[in-house]
């Protein structure tokens with residue numbers, strides 16, 4: 345049948361898998377951890393790209409494309425860069441039936457691919473800033489439970505790699521990019537995120553500091569890193585000898601950033617907004633914003649109704665609304681309602697004999713099921729208004745749900761209790777790595793350990809004498825903690 349066999353609150357993992365499949369976003373692939381991204385997904389990816397790419401072009405960041413393959417010696421260039429990552433590197437060892445002399449790695453990320461050429465291209469200060477971004481796939485042979493969009497062995501992303509003469513320029517760009525990531529989540533995917541800084545333990549080991557936008561999935565009580573913007577400092581400049589002669593003729597190492605968002609963004613959106621009827625897509629990112637369906641009625645003139653549907657679609661499309669009609673004769677209206685609800689189309693318009701007679705249409709919102717009769721004359725304004733309202737309402741509802749999960753804890757017992765209640769924990773922390781490691785160790789279990797998600801840039805008041813929830817030492821900062829994907 346058409347409906348889901350799992351409910352979101354019943355079995356979240358099974359619900360999610362069904363929703364992305366029945367919503368025709370994903371097809372499971374014969375190789376574990378790999379998924380087919382169907383047009384319904386790629387339309388969302390492209391809408392996001394059509395926002396993000398022009399924005400970084402305004403920042404004079406140019407598109408490049410580096411090879412998929414990494415030679416072994418260059419990959420091994422940086423011990424702590426790949427420490428811990430080595431097991432997830434995929435290797436090409438043969439072509440045809442003959443072994444390769446030297447195995448070749450498939451890029452899990454492109455620092456080691458790109459930076460030898462940054463070293464070659466950057467000589468003088470006039471070669472700076474060098475700012476490149478590539479849209480590509482990467483491969484990480486993950487072993488923990490694969491999840492469509494959230495954790496796959498191959499995924500699509502953009503990876504920006506920039507080099508500056510000064511730290512100030514790098515610091516500024518890190519935050520400009522992070523703001524674009526916030527806008528992607530909050531203005532397009534209608535998902536609330538927290539901007540913050542990763543702890544020393546959780547940051548990218550090869551960098552100087554990591555900032556991120558952190559999302560939260562209320563159903564599982566898990567945080568999810570939404571996108572990252574790292575300042576690499578001069579670490580990679582040192583490794584790859586990327587330096588330049590400054591104005592005084594001094595040889596100086598460059599300051600670098602790297603930043604990425606991936607198809608994981610789409611999985612977060614599905615998890616946050618989906619319901620027991622399937623996907624619920626924010627209008628801004630939905631390939632189809634309005635689906636028009638005719639309701640035939642025994643002897644009523646079905647041709648006239650169908651013409652009204654086609655005219656409605658044309659009127660909406662002419663004003664930039666992504667509308668389509670489902671006029672298939674071999675499916676009932678009811679079947680169509682379920683089908684397009686499963687695909688998460690934000691607004692359905694029904695036109696039957698009665699609507700025609702009253703020169704109106706019946707509009708039904710996907711997010712809250714509200715039904716509204718709209719006079720044909722007001723169609724475009726009303727539909728535009730409803731779509732804007734749906735977008736804002738989806739964000740507001742998601743933010744209210746996320747905020748309801750936030751629990752401030754000041755003691756270990758409060759922390760453990762909140763963790764058991766699937767909360768997003770905000771706690772004062774002494775900022776000591778040993779303490780962070782201890783929290784991980786003490787909360788380790790079947791469903792993973794608690795970890796720091798980020799220290800929000802927007803710090804609440806930290807009164808003198810506030811103590812760390814875990815160590816009892818003087819707290820230095822408020823930090824979000826939780827289990828994560």
Ligand SMILES: O=C1CCCN[C@@H]1CCCn1cnc2cc(F)c(Cl)cc2c1=O
Pocket residue numbers: 425426429430432433452453454455484502503504548572574602603604
């Ligand atoms: O997150 C970003 C933004 C875009 C460019 N890259 C950085 C850091 C990526 C970390 N990282 C993440 N995963 C990795 C997996 C690997 F197998 C190896 Cl060899 C390295 C890494 C690795 O460095």
Ligand SMILES: [Mg+2]
Pocket residue numbers: 484
């Ligand atoms: Mg990883």
